[in-house]
Amino acid sequence: MAILIDKKTKVLVQGITGKEGTRATEQMLSYGTAVLAGVTPGKGGQELLGVKVFNSIKEALLKNPEINATSICVPGAFAKNAILEAIENKIPLIHVLTEHIPIADTAYCFAKARKIGVRIVGPSSIGIISPGVSKLGSIGGPDPSFSFSKGKIGLISKSGGMTSEIALILKKAGLGVSTAVGIGGDVIIGSTFADLFPLFEEDHATSGIIIFGEIGGSYENDFAKLIRDKNPAFPVAAFISGLFAQKLPEDLALGHAGAIIEKGNSSRAEKIRELRKAGVLIANTPDQLAGFF
Amino acid sequence: MKLYEFEAKNLLRSAGINVPKSSLLSNPDQKVKINGKYLGKAQVLFGGRGKKGLISTDYKTLFAKNNVDKVLVEEFLECEQLFYLAITYSTKTRSPVILFSTNGGVDVEDNREIEQFPIDLENPTLPIINSAVDMVVKKLWNLFKQLDARLVEINPLGKIGENFVALDAKFILDDDALYRHPNLQFEPRSQLGIKPTQAEKLALEIDKQDHRGSAGSSYFDLSGDIAVIAAGGGGSVVNMDALIALGGKPANYTEHSGNPPAEKVEKLTKIVLSRPGLNGLWFVGATANFTDMVETLSGFINGLRTIKPKPKYPIVIRRGGPRWKEAEKMLLLIKEKERFDFHIFGPETPMTSTAKIVVDLVNKYKQNNKRT
Numbered sequence: 017m018a019i020l021i022d023k024k025t026k027v028l029v030q031g032i033t034g035k036e037g038t039r040a041t042e043q044m045l046s047y048g049t050a051v052l053a054g055v056t057p058g059k060g061g062q063e064l065l066g067v068k069v070f071n072s073i074k075e076a077l078l079k080n081p082e083i084n085a086t087s088i089c090v091p092g093a094f095a096k097n098a099i100l101e102a103i104e105n106k107i108p109l110i111h112v113l114t115e116h117i118p119i120a121d122t123a124y125c126f127a128k129a130r131k132i133g134v135r136i137v138g139p140s141s142i143g144i145i146s147p148g149v150s151k152l153g154s155i156g157g158p159d160p161s162f163s164f165s166k167g168k169i170g171l172i173s174k175s176g177g178m179t180s181e182i183a184l185i186l187k188k189a190g191l192g193v194s195t196a197v198g199i200g201g202d203v204i205i206g207s208t209f210a211d212l213f214p215l216f217e218e219d220h221a222t223s224g225i226i227i228f229g230e231i232g233g234s235y236e237n238d239f240a241k242l243i244r245d246k247n248p249a250f251p252v253a254a255f256i257s258g259l260f261a262q263k264l265p266e267d268l269a270l271g272h273a274g275a276i277i278e279k280g281n282s283s284r285a286e287k288i289r290e291l292r293k294a295g296v297l298i299a300n301t302p303d304q305l306a307g308f309f
Numbered sequence: 310m311k312l313y314e315f316e317a318k319n320l321l322r323s324a325g326i327n328v329p330k331s332s333l334l335s336n337p338d339q340k341v342k343i344n345g346k347y348l349g350k351a352q353v354l355f356g357g358r359g360k361k362g363l364i365s366t367d368y369k370t371l372f373a374k375n376n377v378d379k380v381l382v383e384e385f386l387e388c389e390q391l392f393y394l395a396i397t398y399s400t401k402t403r404s405p406v407i408l409f410s411t412n413g414g415v416d417v418e419d420n421r422e423i424e425q426f427p428i429d430l431e432n433p434t435l436p437i438i439n440s441a442v443d444m445v446v447k448k449l450w451n452l453f454k455q456l457d458a459r460l461v462e463i464n465p466l467g468k469i470g471e472n473f474v475a476l477d478a479k480f481i482l483d484d485d486a487l488y489r490h491p492n493l494q495f496e497p498r499s500q501l502g503i504k505p506t507q508a509e510k511l512a513l514e515i516d517k518q519d520h521r522g523s524a525g526s527s528y529f530d531l532s533g534d535i536a537v538i539a540a541g542g543g544g545s546v547v548n549m550d551a552l553i554a555l556g557g558k559p560a561n562y563t564e565h566s567g568n569p570p571a572e573k574v575e576k577l578t579k580i581v582l583s584r585p586g587l588n589g590l591w592f593v594g595a596t597a598n599f600t601d602m603v604e605t606l607s608g609f610i611n612g613l614r615t616i617k618p619k620p621k622y623p624i625v626i627r628r629g630g631p632r633w634k635e636a637e638k639m640l641l642l643i644k645e646k647e648r649f650d651f652h653i654f655g656p657e658t659p660m661t662s663t664a665k666i667v668v669d670l671v672n673k674y675k676q677n678n679k680r681t
Binding site (some may be wrong): 039092093115116117118119120121123124126127128130131142154155156157158159162163173174175176177178180181184185188201203204205228230233234235238255257258259260261300301302303 | 398400401403404405429430431454457459483485486488489540541542543544546547549550551552553554559562566567594595596597598599629630631656657659660661662
């Protein structure tokens, strides 16, 4: 078992004929993910890597009604319409790889998705992987098995690069991952640490959780509160970056839009304090994470 | 992008929200066209101006302060009450939120009485506060949407009779939405809210000229002696943390990601290494998901080769990802042929543990230099 994706996941790729979309499709197919169709408006009828391309999701679903997940790889300016199209067609799992989507667009899509009852993962999400089973997006690159081995730890990370890095640390320690989810580091994201925790909690294959968090926003604090309430029987560990940012003048936005130094609970020190209080094990460097399991 | 007060006030005025009469000066000898009492306000992008002596009736003296190019001289208005009004995004509700308090002014963040009104974008309805304020809220909300802003803040919002005047304003626009607003033209500014250095300006240009991947759009100079070329928005910060925790002094912060072409990495490398007084270089990143290592590191090498005098300091490289093995072979060959002091590590070495390696090597290099 795993969360979000398994052997029954049937994938649509939006923006399949673009550079990112083609790359993600190629990687997913080689990992054994069932990519059933792609969408690029105006390019319907083509075929790419053996996958049929449609002009719209509606057309793709007509031919492939079993599609239950989409990976959105379109440029930022087209992302809002692509996400809304997926929501309107009620695709239950909407993965958004696209980076640099205006916050206003993401916020609108999130409100819409919440109302319709579908899940968005991302934006700026590298992807989701259940090692040895399936992957969605570009997570793990062309050779995911290099970093990701099958195991019992659920991994949730705001950073794509750090998802693979932490998975590799776990693999070297003889541990592995049940499912790893890149949630993205944007200000507004479709799935937070706290949103995903209940899924891992119910998953029999998961017996520990690691989160990679950053300064800014409140998602790490919300997670801390949830862990405090739930008091899970398995270990939960976290690495929160941003020590360096504390030494800089206030109000500096780093690479991830969400990593903005704000007042109060968004500082690294405050997040770590809240997580510790909730019983979460805190690593000072990512390679310490393996030692908690 | 943060806006200066005068820029924000121009936008407020165009949205129909009152602002004080003012003259914007770019030198102390310009004429001020205000009758009666006035106040000079240095135009800077950081807060707490009052406490830093950047607000004064003696506006000419403000030009002598650091980072001050422009001074906004405004009529001084007596207000009955100072309110606080802002709109931003909340990660709690994952929606826009309107913040309002009848107790605005300095240190409003310590004020616990700020009311928060989340806006459901599916069915947006604005809060009903009181009829006079509601008009300002509506205009500000429209401006927030129209500008794709991340923050529009009026503090204080002065009440004079039945009218409201925005006495100060802080706006942050969403960089990712600026492409939708070609008519908004603002002069370049540093992320630190102060004037950008030459290197910071050059680094910003890299992404402007070529949209493939990113390199240099986050770059700023720091005061240390270890040059850093880090990869990945998340990993770069993790590595800076490790370096600082071990006492390393970075000369800069920068990151690249999303498989930038070699030419962009080359440009960034040149900018980073143009700093005098460097004692080491750390080229570091997590195991990449799709950034091509041969492409990236070819760019790095091409940049490194142009640096005069040829760097003798230790260069610690830690990377991994697509085509890493080929890239590693290339680096080993260059190390041998061109005699750079390369220390090359792949994904088998934890990323942050190379922070200690670079700090130790830099210390040794500095000791050796002292002796000779």
